[in-house]
Structure formats: C-alpha cells, structure tokens
Amino acid sequence: MKMNICLSLICVLLLTGCTTMDAVTGRQTRNFYSLQQDVELGSQVYSETVAEMKKRGVSINADAVRTAQLKEMVRRISAVSNLPDLPYEVTLIQTNIVNAMAAPGGKIMVYEGLWNPKDGLVKDDDELAAVLAHEIAHVNCRHSTEAMTKALPVNLAALGVTLFTKDTKNENLGQLVSAGVLIVNNGIVMTRYSRMDEAEADTIGLMYMAKAGYDPRAALRIWERSAQHHAGSDPASSIFSTHPADAVRLQNLRTQLPAALTAYDTSPYRRAL
Numbered sequence: 001m002k003m004n005i006c007l008s009l010i011c012v013l014l015l016t017g018c019t020t021m022d023a024v025t026g027r028q029t030r031n032f033y034s035l036q037q038d039v040e041l042g043s044q045v046y047s048e049t050v051a052e053m054k055k056r057g058v059s060i061n062a063d064a065v066r067t068a069q070l071k072e073m074v075r076r077i078s079a080v081s082n083l084p085d086l087p088y089e090v091t092l093i094q095t096n097i098v099n100a101m102a103a104p105g106g107k108i109m110v111y112e113g114l115w116n117p118k119d120g121l122v123k124d125d126d127e128l129a130a131v132l133a134h135e136i137a138h139v140n141c142r143h144s145t146e147a148m149t150k151a152l153p154v155n156l157a158a159l160g161v162t163l164f165t166k167d168t169k170n171e172n173l174g175q176l177v178s179a180g181v182l183i184v185n186n187g188i189v190m191t192r193y194s195r196m197d198e199a200e201a202d203t204i205g206l207m208y209m210a211k212a213g214y215d216p217r218a219a220l221r222i223w224e225r226s227a228q229h230h231a232g233s234d235p236a237s238s239i240f241s242t243h244p245a246d247a248v249r250l251q252n253l254r255t256q257l258p259a260a261l262t263a264y265d266t267s268p269y270r271r272a273l
C-alpha cells in the first residue's frame with residue numbers, strides 16, 4: 001500500500017513537475033530538475049570528482065597564470081551564452097587524461113592532457129575555446145539533467161521498492177527527491193550524452209565561441225585532431241570516448257561555419273582589435 005502511494009506521488013511529480021522552457025531553444029522540454037538543482041548537483045559532482053582524483057594522487061593545478069587564463073576564457077564564453085548568470089567555475093586538473101567535462105550548472109574541469117604547453121591536444125587559445133564552448137553549451141542545454149529526467153521513472157520506481165523494504169515509516173516526497181540525488185552519485189549524472197546532445201552542443205558551442213571572439217575554424221581542427229588522437233590511444237583516457245568526432249559531426253560543423261564566421265567578425269572582441 002505504502003509503495004503504491006509512493007509510486008503515485010512519483011507519477012504526479014513526473015507528469016506535472018518537469019516541463020520547463022529550454023533557455024537555448026525557447027522550446028518546452030522535460031526536465032525534472034530546477035536550474036538551481038543543476039547548480040547543486042554540479043557542485044556535488046565536482047567536489048566528489050576532485051576528492052576521487054586526490055585519492056588517486058591527482059591534484060588541481062594551481063598555476064596562477066594558466067588558471068587565470070582559463071577563467072578569463074570561460075568568463076568570455078559564458079557571458080555570451082544563454083545562461084550567463086550561472087556560477088561558472090573552471091579547474092585545471094593535473095593528469096594526462098585528454099579531456100574536459102562540465103557538470104550541470106557550470107562547473108568545468110579541464111585535464112592537462114588536453115591543455116598543457118608541452119604536449120596537450122589543443123594547440124592554441126581558439127582550439128581550447130572550442131572545447132570550453134562545447135562544454136558550456138552542454139551546461140546551457142542542461143543535457144545532464146534532461147538525460148537524468150528520461151531515466152528517472154525507471155530509477156525512482158526501483159528506488160520506491162528499495163525504500164519500502166528498507167524503512168516503511170519515513171518515505172516521503174522529500175526523501176524520494178534526495179534519493180534521486182543519491183542515484184546521481186552512483187553515476188547517472190555521468191551518463192554519456194546522446195548523439196543528438198553532442199550535435200546540439202557542437203552547434204551552440206560554435207556560435208558561443210565565435211560571439212566571444214574566438215575563431216570558430218578552430219573547432220574543426222580540434223575535433224578532427226581528437227579523432228586522430230583516438231586512433232592511437234587508450235579510448236578510456238581519450239576525449240573521443242565522451243565526444244565522438246565522426247565524419248557527420250565534422251560535416252555539420254562545416255555547414256554551420258559560415259554563420260559562425262559572421263558572428264566572429266562582428267564580435268565586440270574583434271571590433272576592439
């Protein structure tokens with residue numbers, strides 16, 4: 001009986017609570033989480049990732065000059081994004097993993113294998129901006145919590161059963177929601193983005209970087225190079241594993257390049273040159 005109440009509440013919640021306007025497209029989308037929850041989840045994922053890295057002997061790179069450079073790039077790109085007021089943060093992590101990732105809400109991690117003066121995959125600021133803009137686009141499109149929303153009915157239903165068998169006294173809506181957060185800790189937030197999400201982040205990111213005054217032609221270079229890098233590396237440590245750079249993707253970027261170049265030419269940063 002209790003479980004039925006539980007599941008009914010979940011259904012009501014899912015039917016009523018998750019239609020929201022997508023800041024990027026202006027369309028209604030299903031997202032069970034509020035923007036504030038994106039921020040909270042992101043902070044949680046970030047601190048857990050850093051703690052996990054520390055456990056494995058990996059630390060944050062505290063180089064003041066490089067950190068300041070990263071911060072400035074994220075500031076420029078996020079300022080022209082659809083959600084400029086999120087508490088964006090960027091951290092450089094000292095490991096040779098060739099990747100970057102963004103947690104929901106704007107916490108971005110760049111790994112040194114992607115960006116270091118000696119042998120990082122990116123060769124200049126524009127290429128680094130392409131990766132950062134792509135990540136900031138994922139944040140603006142709220143791809144993580146949208147994917148979690150899609151996975152929620154199944155997971156919460158399973159969770160309802162768990163709570164019911166564990167403790168019949170205390171289950172309530174608040175617990176279910178926080179239990180949803182616990183599921184996040186078990187990895188759902190790290191769900192790989194769908195191809196559609198990747199394509200959207202490419203399109204939106206290309207415009208963000210161009211508006212922020214970074215040359216959008218660099219996006220083609222870096223995604224092409226990441227594909228080549230993937231060919232000769234451990235897929236688990238490759239940017240390719242989370243950002244597949246196939247022919248279709250490069251073709252899409254080529255198609256969108258003229259519009260991005262126009263935005264680049266008229267960027268306030270370009271006019272200031």
Ligand SMILES: [Zn+2]
Pocket residue numbers: 134138193198201242243
């Ligand atoms: Zn991506």
